[in-house]
Amino acid sequence: MPDPQLDRWFTSGAVLTARPASGPAGLCLVVEDGAEHGIGRVLDLRTLELGPVLPFEVGFDSLLSPDGSWVVGLDDDGGSEVGALVVRHVDGTRVQTLTDRPPFVLRGLEYAADGTHLLATIVDEGGHHLLHVPVTDPTAASVLFSSPEESWYGHLSADGTLACADTTDHVPGVRLPAVTVIDVVTRAVVAVADDLPDGGPVRAVRFSPAPGDPRVLLATERSGFARPALWNPLTGERRDYELPELEADAIVLDWHAGAGTILVVDALPGRHRLLAVDEHTSEIRVLRDVGGSACEPDVASVFPHYAQSFLAPDGRAVVLASGWTTPLHLQVTDGTDTHVVLPTVDVPRGIPLESQLVVSADGTPVQLWWAVPDGPPRGTILQVHGGPNLVTLDRYHPDVQAWLASGFAVGCLNYRGSVTFGRTFREGFWGVGGDREIEDVEAALDWLRARGLADPASTFITGASYGGHMSLLSVGRLPDRFAGALAIVAMADWESAWDEMNPALRKTWTSFMSLAPDGSFDSSRITETLKRFSSINYVDRVRASVWLHQGSRDTRTPPAQARSYGDKLRAAGGDVLVEWFDAGHEPTGSEAALHECTRLLELVEARLDGTPWRNLGATDG
Incomplete structure (x- = not known):
């Protein structure tokens, strides 16, 4: 039966992220999970003192000013991800809109070190832009750089004279970014760092924090795996750190030029090691190697990580750590002495998942995390993450622990398209209409079935966003393997939704869907790939029960296409239920997460008891 105390896993007060403010003051915005929305507090890393709760909502896209007085973020009408920049004083008394433009999507946000300017990377129907906003006179905002191609994650040099962004102008339509550096005064392109034709993408992590130092910390993939590099755009000098002792991606997080330290995560398949790389000697010092994770990459958002460890102005590492049974917490360490600043919230004893490499149809090893409950499993839940990138x-997932506590075996699959496994794996889903991901799902099911799990009569697949898309695609293309699909904010009909997507998302997927069999990019393939990608084209094959949970303000997976899928599956005789929440791409707050998990368990229980899901709620028309 379901865990009778399910709420124990969804505890308000857990740390969600901590965003360092620019400049030397050593402040950061800590975001904690509240009952209804994110809660913010300012942490002084010099004294390790935590300020009072801010009198307004904050989230993953919120950023603190260098002096700690203001918090800026996107006002997007309840989660649509399309809106305007708004800044709020930390005492809640003043609110100001910083942009006088048509609504846009935000894909990067950074204050100048002295707090005088804000650099916003925005996307609208006209393209991608770097918007330079004087904080004291937002009406004087100017566009430093524009392109019809992708431009993400703008950064400012410490003295404010240079800006950069990850751009694809050099290979239009192809998601292989280079780093373009722009003179803030003249708006001229100063230099471009790329590794083409054979070296893969180059991304900027940050400028040097030292005024007068124009160097940029890069993340490169010349070897096929992520590695750091330092590049001077004024002289062209570049130093790549090959780190041959590392076998996996080195996720490049931060750089302290004064201390000569580059912070990276050695992303081993089963655990994270947090490392300090000496920029002068390339020597590696291990800061943390106790399992769990020290960062979590994000995608299609304002910042490149949901949460990440970083370096304080005094050179110490601020570690945001988590594990399967341990909620995110914050520590400060110099590699010898460690101070816990924000401890974990209290949750029940959980069950850690184990990492297993399963072999997919073409021989590619794919990571599957898995665990079984304390007693005999009542069924199996295969969970697939969103993204796909x-x-x-190995971090705390309250829903995973809730499944296990309710008696279900759990598998979490890192399918083709997942990050931290190298470039080939990350790009493995391009242009094939879901074929590789479906093969990976089937390989995971086969491995679990060989261990007495994943009986089709009691196996469910679930995920959010791209994971929701994969859940629907799986029950259409693997109809004999699942009892149900629990799809959250899923794209079910890519063809009909194409024109409704926000402009940032549409441009990204143009690249993903245009790959031809010979490896070249051909935009004429988009229509064909969209058709193969769209779960709505497989409804006649679906035998599983299907639940869609959709946001009414979502511009990533628009509402109309979800309704169309439900209507078509219902007309084909399928057992389908579409339910809605009043937000954008995901609900916020611990109460919403608990409500969603409770509903998931109710649906699974009903299916195991033989009750159709269409009988469990009012279906949206």
């Missing part, structure tokens, strides 16, 4: 890590 995300990853399931």
Whole structure:
């Protein structure tokens, strides 16, 4: 039976992220999970003192000013991800809109070190832009750089004279970014760092924090795996750190030029090691190697990580750590002495998942995290993450622990398209209409079935966003393997939704869907790939029960296409239920997460008891 105390896993007060403010003051915005929305507090890393709760909602896209007085973020009408920049004073008394433009999507946000300017990377129907906003006179905002191609994650140099962004102008339509550096005064392109034709993408992590130092910390993939590099755009000098002792991606997080330290995570398949790389000697010092994770990559958002460890102005590492049974917490360490600043919230004893490599149809090893409950499993839940350029890590997932506590075996699959496994794996889903991901799902099911799990009569697949898309696609293309699909904010009909997507998302997927069999990019393939990608085209094959949970304000997976899928599956005789929440791409707050998990368990229980899901609620028309 379901865990009778399910709420124990969804505790308000857990740390969600901590965003350092620019400049030397050593402040950061800590975001905690509240009952209804994110809660913010300012942490002084010099004294390790935590300020009072801010009198307004904050989230993953919120950023603190260097002096700690203001918090800026996107006002997007309840979660649509399309809106305007708004800044709020930390005492809640003043609110100001910083942009006088048509609504846009935000894909990067950074204050100048002195707090005088804000650099916003925005996307609208006209393209991608770097918007330079004087904080004291937002009406004087100017566009430093524009392109019809993708431009993400703008950064400012410490003295404010240079800006950069990850751009694809050099290979239009192809998601292989280079780093373009722009003179803030003249708006001229100063230099471009790329590794083409054979070296893969180059991304900027940050400028040097030292005024007068124009160097940029890069993340490169010349070897096929992520590695750091330092590059001077004014002289062209570049130093790449090969780190041959590392066998996996080195996720490049931060750089302290004064201390000569580059912070990276050695992303081993089963655990994270947090490392300090000496920029002068390339020597590696291990800061943390106790399992769990020290960062979590994000995708299609304002910042490149949901949460990440970083370096304080005094050179110490601020570690945001988590594990399967341990909620995110914050520590400060110099590699010898460690101070816990924000401890974990109290949750019940959980069950850790184990990492297993399963072999997919073409021989590619794919990571599957898995665990069984304390008693005999009542069924199996296969969970697939969104993105696709995300990853399931050894971090705390309250829903996973809730499944296990309710008697279900759990598998979490890092399918083709997941990050931290190298470039080939990350790009493995391009242009094939879901074929590789479906093969990976089937390989995971086969491995679990060989261990007495994943009986089709009691196996469910679930995920959010791209994971929701994969859940629907799986029950259409693997109809004999599942009893139900629990799809959250899923794209079910890519063809009809194409024009409704927000402009940032549409441009990204143009690249993903245009790959031809010979490896070239051909935009004429988009229509064909969209058709193969769209679960709505497989409804005649679906035998599983299907639940869609959709946001009414969502611009990533628009509402109309979800209704169309439900209507078509219902007309084909399928057992389908579409339910709605009043938000964008995901609900916020611990209460919403608990409500969603409770509903998931109710649906699974009903299916195991033989009750159709269409009988359990009012279906949206």
